[in-house]
Amino acid sequence: MRILPLLPVLLLAATPAFANPFAKGDVKIGKVLHDKSCVSCHASMTGGNGSAIYSRLERKVNNPQQLKDRIRACNTNVGANWLPDEENHAGAYLNNAFYHFK
Numbered sequence: 894m895r896i897l898p899l900l901p902v903l904l905l906a907a908t909p910a911f912a913n914p915f916a917k918g919d920v921k922i923g924k925v926l927h928d929k930s931c932v933s934c935h936a937s938m939t940g941g942n943g944s945a946i947y948s949r950l951e952r953k954v955n956n957p958q959q960l961k962d963r964i965r966a967c968n969t970n971v972g973a974n975w976l977p978d979e980e981n982h983a984g985a986y987l988n989n990a991f992y993h994f995k
């Protein structure tokens with residue numbers, strides 16, 4: 894049972910892997926990609942700069958997987974042709990700026 898006192902330490906050390914679902918994404922690159930390809934529609938739907946779609950009360954995205962799925966769907970719909978890495982950057986940006994999923 895010598896390992897027991899170590900458990901909290903081990904758990905803490907393991908936490909960062911789960912703490913940010915888009916840990917490999919680059920927030921700055923994501924913002925550039927997003928601002929280029931993703932604002933026009935959302936802005937015409939919500940007014941302003943379009944970011945209200947991410948913070949509206951009835952928003953559709955409520956967990957990291959839904960955010961990934963939605964980014965992929967919009968990416969495909971609008972023909973932005975982002976690679977998975979780029980989707981991840983956009984996820985990092987949107988999560989950092991709006992969704993704050995852990």
Ligand code: HEC
Binds near residue numbers: 931947948967973
């Ligand atoms: C052709 C128009 C259009 C473009 C361009 C567009 N989207 Fe969307 N997006 C939509 C629509 C429509 C919805 C709302 C769907 C709904 O309410 O069910 C949406 C919703 C979303 C949401 C979910 C918002 C919520 O409710 O939480 C995310 C995230 C998103 N888009 C990401 C993106 C990304 C990333 C891009 C750029 C690749 C992008 N969108 C470009 C039309 C667009």
